[in-house]
Amino acid sequence: MEQYGSFKATKRYFDDTNFPYGFKQSGDFTRVQAETLELCGATLYALEQNKQEPLNEEQQRFIAVCRGEIPAETDIEKAWVTYREALIRKGKTFNLFTSYVAGDDDDFDSSDDDLDD
Template sequence: MSFESDKRFNDFKHFPRGLRRSGEFTVAEADSLEKYGTAMLAIYQGNLAPRDEVETAFAEQLKAGEAGSNPHAKVWFKYLKVIGPKRVHRLCTVAGGASDDAGGSFDGGGGSAGGGDESLD
């Protein structure tokens, strides 16, 4: 049988409440990861050589970077995408080098109208 492992796969670093309760995976995907994830991780890291044609196809698809129709590769790529770095989309822009100073500047000015050093007594 493909992807045999004695140990169930859990990633408590990224999913402290477990794969099923993360909300990122369907029940079938979470089952697949829990059942075969340890062997998938070992093949992905190169610690385990593929033992049959299903594992060999999985390793080839990992090298190619596409899942194709292999359900094991699809769920593994989804796992990698979920644990990967998050993209942050900001709704504001930074005016780098704008010619007009409409909003004030951050040049370290005193902020007072007199412009000199004023001491408080």
């Protein structure tokens, strides 16, 4: 799926603590947003938390969106903003409850499905 570009991660992203039935079943996201979070969420998290350096202008722009410097415009940016807003509504601190984080050891109890695309 080319539309994800440099944001596509090597592993799927799940937040089993806050969305135990998955992003698609939560009612908080569209089908496209849920798919975007699963495929790109690990990269998006790493960028927002400064665990990964931006590789290009697109990723640098995403970081600016996370900092509130500019509004979300792309579908990826909007999906992440929706995710963050859903966590705020649930009263959660997202970096304490994330199931998989890009670059961390694979000691999480979530689906570590490798993406075969």
